[in-house]
Amino acid sequence: MWARELAVSAPGKVILHGEHAVVLGKVALAVALDLRTFLRLRPGAEGRLSVSLPGVGVRRSWDTPGLRALWGRIAADFDESKSPSVEELDALREFTGIAAGASAPDSLATLAFLYMCLAISSKYGDVPSVDIVVWSELPTGAGLGSSAAYAVCLAAALLMVCGAISCPLQEGESTARWTEEELALINSWAFRGERVIHGNPSGVDNAVGTWGGALRYQAGKITPLKRVPTLRILLTNTKVPRSTKVLVAGVKEKILKFPAIMNPVLDSIDAISQECQSVLETMPANPSPEHYPVLEEFFDINQHHLNVLGVGHPSLDRLCQVTASHRLHSKLTGAGGGGCGITLLPPDTSPLAVEAAKEDLCACGFECWETKIGAPGVTLHSCSSLSARVLHGLAQS
Ligand SMILES: Nc1ncnc2c1ncn2[C@@H]1O[C@H](COP(=O)(O)OP(=O)(O)O)[C@@H](O)[C@H]1O
Ligand SMILES: C[C@@](O)(CCOP(=O)(O)O)CC(=O)O
Ligand SMILES: [Mg+2]
Structure with missing residues (x-):
């Protein structure tokens, strides 16, 4: 008992x-x-x-x-x-x-x-x-x-x-x-x-x-990552509801339908994860701004790939456009189809720019907050x- x-x-x-x-x-x-x-x-x-x-x-x-x-x-x-x-x-x-x-x-x-x-x-x-x-x-x-x-x-x-x-x-x-x-x-x-x-x-x-x-x-x-630098991340919830189960099933269907087209996309995502791991593990604990462009490019490329897999959403496109207008880079996170996106905040981003991006995101009806990871x-x-x-x-x- x-x-x-x-x-x-x-x-x-x-x-x-x-x-x-x-x-x-x-x-x-x-x-x-x-x-x-x-x-x-x-x-x-x-x-x-x-x-x-x-x-x-x-x-x-x-x-x-x-x-x-x-x-x-x-x-x-x-x-x-x-x-x-x-x-x-x-x-x-x-x-x-x-x-x-x-x-x-x-x-x-x-x-x-x-x-x-x-x-x-x-x-x-x-x-x-x-x-x-x-x-x-x-x-x-x-x-x-x-x-x-x-x-x-x-x-x-x-x-x-x-x-x-x-x-x-x-x-x-x-x-x-x-x-x-x-x-x-x-x-x-x-x-x-x-x-x-x-x-x-x-x-x-x-x-x-x-x-x-x-x-x-x-x-x-x-495998725990050997070293993870302190990354500032803005998390934005588009509040568009979706089901992981349905999205995962949709990707499977697309791959079965077009294997020769979709498998290279999966391989490219795999390569991004691996490259990103080695970049993160060789970055100093408190990275300086010059370490960020490569991480930002990985975000941009992967966001396109996820759209190709069919798990994007107009709300996520909007999120990416709004943050891009403040020179910030975003991608969806999790199953997509709505839900949340993440935005990298390089250390040289001024607090005013972060506030302005947050205001514009909130004006779209989204909710956003800075988060600690790990x-x-x-x-x-x-x-x-x-x-x-x-x-x-x-x-x-
Ligand atoms: N705190 C909770 N209490 C009860 N069920 C929960 C709770 N959190 C999550 N769930 C279950 O998980 C489902 C959401 O899972 P999922 O679609 O994978 O989205 P995510 O994992 O991204 O939040 C909900 O529909 C519910 O069934
Ligand atoms: C899409 C997927 O890679 C992550 C799903 O995450 P979430 O349930 O949307 O938080 C599915 C999975 O890994 O099981
Ligand atoms: Mg889940």
């Missing part, structure tokens, strides 16, 4: 280069953002599992014996190496009253929660009587990896409750992290959660959510150590 009240958090991410191509085995460079998703875990009423997801308007509670029986029925030969099967997901949908094929944020979030909870508890323990709330500083569906941060928080909390990983927080400590081996287990279960939400994720987002920092990712191989990965917190700002999100739930 779980007896402690604790919180887990995981960061969102920015993909510098390699989105979409990474799904097809190419290299991506990604960094953790200082915006996080939080999960509060508390002992629940005996025999009840409750979840509240205020960001997507979900508040549900189930009898644990009913859930145990459901999983026994639908997943007698559950194979964790395989993608969640259509039958498993359909049975979970039917149980929760989610319409077949529903892809609204609340449906996908509930499905991913139940799938992860039942698969983890049947493998490592029993369906726990706990009360879980998940809330986020990240916008959902905007390219900043909210789905992965959600899946990483769920994986860590559920694995800990079921005893598959330790509870590393000692009395009196405010935060703690898990061992490398435990992080690898969290990452692998978060990937399964992402599969429920995305269909065919590359795994880069959950890797950043788990390990944080800055990393190179290719076909499941995670935040820590999944973390365990004592609830009393969470800041008032973080608790404000919980209070709204």
Whole structure:
């Protein structure tokens, strides 16, 4: 029986280069953002599992014996190496009253929660009587990896409750992290959660959510970058909603339709990621303005490639035009089709120019903010150590 009240958090991410191509085995460079998703875990009423997801308007509670029986029925030969099967997901949908094929944020979030909870508890323990709330500083569906941060928080909390990983927080400590081996287990279960939400994720987002920092990712191989200079980045949310799942499926279709045309584009994106990695690793910790033109050219070229893959959007074109009018270079980040773009801010950009660019972007109806990159990965917190700002999100739930 779980007896402690604790919180887990995981960061969102920015993909510098390699989105979409990474799904097809190419290299991506990604960094953790200082915006996080939080999960509060508390002992629940005996025999009840409750979840509240205020960001997507979900508040549900189930009898644990009913859930145990459901999983026994639908997943007698559950194979964790395989993608969640259509039958498993359909049975979970039917149980929760989610319409077949529903892809609204609340449906996908509930499905991913139940799938992860039942698969983890049947493998490592029993369906726990706990009360879980998940809330986020990240916008959902905007390219900043909210789905992965959600899946990483769920994986860590559920694995800990079921005893598959330790509870590393000692009395009196405010935060703690898990061992490398435990992080690898969290990452692998978060990937399964992402599969429920995305269909065919590359795994880069959950890797950043788990390990944080800055990393190179290719076909499941995670390599922390040797050295990452301090880069100033402006993040702009066009607020145009889109679904990662639909965009990833669209790219696949285009590649199947025109392989000879599209494969060279993927190879070029791969080359940009690799070149960018070597440039970043040889830059000084605090780069001077002359280091930026090459990074800016990589942004411009990749933005064109992403348009060719079909994941651009008029709102993202507008974002790039507005920043270009201030001599700044931008590209989309994440799945595209709307969502967020990133803009490089070289150190010689005057504060006035940054302010003017922000004003023009806001005048388009976009939201923008400067961000720090390289935040820590999944973390365990004592609830009393969470800041008032973080608790404000919980209070709204
Ligand atoms: N805090 C959260 N609470 C519940 N579900 C979430 C949360 N954050 C993300 N999700 C799930 O992730 C989905 C968004 O994932 P996705 O389309 O990949 O966009 P992104 O990962 O770029 O934000 C949402 O529709 C929802 O199902
Ligand atoms: C498009 C993709 O490369 C990144 C998707 O990121 P997001 O879900 O839009 O934050 C897909 C993936 O890597 O799984
Ligand atoms: Mg996502």
